[in-house]
Amino acid sequence: MDMRILNLTDENLELAARVLRSGGLIGLPTETVYGLAADAANDAAIARIYQAKGRPKFNPLIAHVSDIEMALQEGIFSREALALVDKHWPGPLTVVVKVAPTGTVSDLARAGLDSVALRIPAHAIPIFLVREFGGPLVAPSANPSGKISPTTLQHVLDDMGDHIDLIFNGGTCAAGIESTIIDARGERPALLRPGSLDPDWIEETWPDLIRPELNPEAPQSPGQLLRHYAPNATLRLNAEAAEPGEAYLGFGEGPATLNLSERGNLEEAAKNLFSMLRALDADYERIAIAPIPNVGIGEGINDRLTRAAK
């Protein structure tokens, strides 16, 4: 297919918005990972997304908005939920709220739920594209469901090249793992998925975050129990060193085939995680991975690793 790689220009935004209006799929960078974007209100386009990703239809999609006004059109926010997004948007925070009567995100994108997941990404390309398009865009990661998420243009071309009409080039994604998802419907916020916003920061505006590990009865989000982020290689987690035949993905000082962060920095490790897993997966059948501290965004990294190793 004749696939076009675009830079951020007015002309290209107009072109991409036209493709989206006709039900097409667009690859685009965000600060977390590359997304596969479509008109959130168009059932046929949404069906193409589920099909292109091989994603189960019970696993709802996040809708990306460009401003708080658009978010308020789509969802019902409590005062606390609004304070939370006001503090962290644009940024890698997704909130699940009740669908507003004026909401436009399709039933299929919400997997038939009466809730909707919303975020304003901290990246110029999706923000300008949502504005140019004039409504929310769903943008799940641009990879086959269950596989490693893409953090570079080349990853998307390798995984989804046959399914997209256009892709915006945004280099390497700054954060490297997906957004933190908070259920903002209740009196207390609940962590549905750890991600690249440190969950501790939530409590600065809205205390008493419900964390699943502290409360096994806590609500689980659809799609969060699946094996995911999975390479072809076998993973061995919390490994202090490689065994014969294994590649070693390190964290902190010491010998390693590749190192997520020699200086032991979690942000750097998150940014490198998916690229390094892909690189090792291409050359090795067994990958041992160093222990990652389970604090801050380390929780998000360990969530990905645990699900990749299932």
Ligand code: AMP
């Ligand atoms: P992904 O596209 O893989 O980043 O996953 C998005 C995740 O957001 C889904 O797997 C759900 O766990 C969560 N999510 C999206 N929409 C909703 C919703 N309406 N209600 C609850 N959780 C949601």
Ligand code: MG
């Ligand atoms: Mg994904």
